[in-house]
Amino acid sequence: MTIYNFSAGPATMPAKVIQQIKADLPSYNNSGMSVMEISHRSALFDKIIDDAAIDLRELLQLPDNYQILFFQGGCTLQFSAAPLNLANKYHRIALLDSGHWAKRAQAEAQLVDVKVDVLASTAEKNYTELPVLKDLPQNKYDYLHITTNNTIEGTAYSKLPETKGTELVGDMSSNFLGQVYDMKKFGLVMAGAQKNLGIAGLTLVIVRNDLIGQVKNLPSMVDYDLFAKKNSMFNTPPVFAIYTAGLVLKWLKEQGGVAEMQRRNLQKSGLLYDFLDNSELFIAPVAKQDRSLTNVPFVTGLPEVDAKLIAQAADNGLVNIKGHRLVGGMRASLYNAMPYEGVEKLVDFLNKFEKDYRGTH
Numbered sequence: 001m002t003i004y005n006f007s008a009g010p011a012t013m014p015a016k017v018i019q020q021i022k023a024d025l026p027s028y029n030n031s032g033m034s035v036m037e038i039s040h041r042s043a044l045f046d047k048i049i050d051d052a053a054i055d056l057r058e059l060l061q062l063p064d065n066y067q068i069l070f071f072q073g074g075c076t077l078q079f080s081a082a083p084l085n086l087a088n089k090y091h092r093i094a095l096l097d098s099g100h101w102a103k104r105a106q107a108e109a110q111l112v113d114v115k116v117d118v119l120a121s122t123a124e125k126n127y128t129e130l131p132v133l134k135d136l137p138q139n140k141y142d143y144l145h146i147t148t149n150n151t152i153e154g155t156a157y158s159k160l161p162e163t164k165g166t167e168l169v170g171d172m173s174s175n176f177l178g179q180v181y182d183m184k185k186f187g188l189v190m191a192g193a194q195k196n197l198g199i200a201g202l203t204l205v206i207v208r209n210d211l212i213g214q215v216k217n218l219p220s221m222v223d224y225d226l227f228a229k230k231n232s233m234f235n236t237p238p239v240f241a242i243y244t245a246g247l248v249l250k251w252l253k254e255q256g257g258v259a260e261m262q263r264r265n266l267q268k269s270g271l272l273y274d275f276l277d278n279s280e281l282f283i284a285p286v287a288k289q290d291r292s293l294t295n296v297p298f299v300t301g302l303p304e305v306d307a308k309l310i311a312q313a314a315d316n317g318l319v320n321i322k323g324h325r326l327v328g329g330m331r332a333s334l335y336n337a338m339p340y341e342g343v344e345k346l347v348d349f350l351n352k353f354e355k356d357y358r359g360t361h
């Protein structure tokens with residue numbers, strides 16, 4: 001039975017990439033060594049990390065005045081690293097509270113003594129829609145932090161907030177390379193790799209040159225300027241995770257790039273949302289204009305029915321559709337590596353489940 005993995009992260013990867021890893025594993029590039037065993041100071045690894053950066057730059061159409069940095073510590077570390085590096089003028093940032101990860105970013109910035117003003121929040125609506133920025137006072141904030149895709153709540157910005165002169169910082173962990181954004185609108189983008197770019201242990205930071213190097217004596221592992229100067233190799237980088245990301249980027253290029261991914265993600269999520277909106281058993285709670293292409297939460301409102309559904313889905317090869325504990329119900333994550341057939345199978349299953357349910361209730 002084919003397994004379709006709807007996990008929110010670590011998440012499904014392209015089957016072709018897994019095959020490539022398998023083929024490469026005993027002896028990378030005929031070196032007689034596994035990629036797990038090679039030195040990060042070797043020519044072999046230099047090529048891996050340089051190619052990954054080149055492919056990423058091409059896929060994102062990233063201008064030359066942006067750095068691509070490879071970090072460990074998850075996206076969570078960047079919630080403090082970004083304010084440590086960028087919040088150096090006003091020591092105050094603005095934030096749009098769109099859910100769990102925005103709140104986490106707020107808390108981590110506060111831990112490094114940066115003031116955080118929440119300019120809009122949809123907490124009262126259980127984050128089923130995005131907060132709208134009404135007024136952004138200028139010359140007051142080092143940047144505005146947004147979460148471009150809210151992995152848990154299932155909302156995403158298709159249009160970025162207008163910030164005028166204030167820098168925009170985006171946590172793009174869960175729709176990085178899955179949705180087209182104009183990178184020039186951002187001063188900084190952070191993204192954990194385990195959603196749409198491979199495996200856990202690697203976080204990408206993309207930052208405009210002029211924003212770094214303004215704070216001296218930062219701890220080395222969060223110093224963007226140091227990482228830029230050392231080609232992300234101040235210490236041992238996550239070699240295997242960078243190698244894996246490189247394979248995913250090559251796969252993405254073969255598939256047609258980010259615009260093609262967005263087209264497919266729209267098609268996949270559209271299929272599921274259409275079904276849910278026409279269902280009498282399931283509800284997709286997120287406001288239509290703010291719906292995520294990559295994370296689709298849905299509920300029945302009946303916890304026993306949800307539990308039964310999740311178990312039956314798993315028996316049918318549709319795994320990890322349990323919703324986040326904060327939201328409950330179900331969630332299907334439809335990242336780049338989820339094929340259309342996986343979503344078709346899920347919709348067929350939900351349809352049958354609903355018919356059976358109505359037959360007995």
Ligand SMILES: *Cc1c(COP(=O)(O)O)cnc(C)c1O
Binds near residue numbers: 073077149
């Ligand atoms: C998963 C996720 C994070 C946290 O990433 P870690 O790598 O676990 O630190 C942050 N933001 C968003 C939007 C996420 O989806």
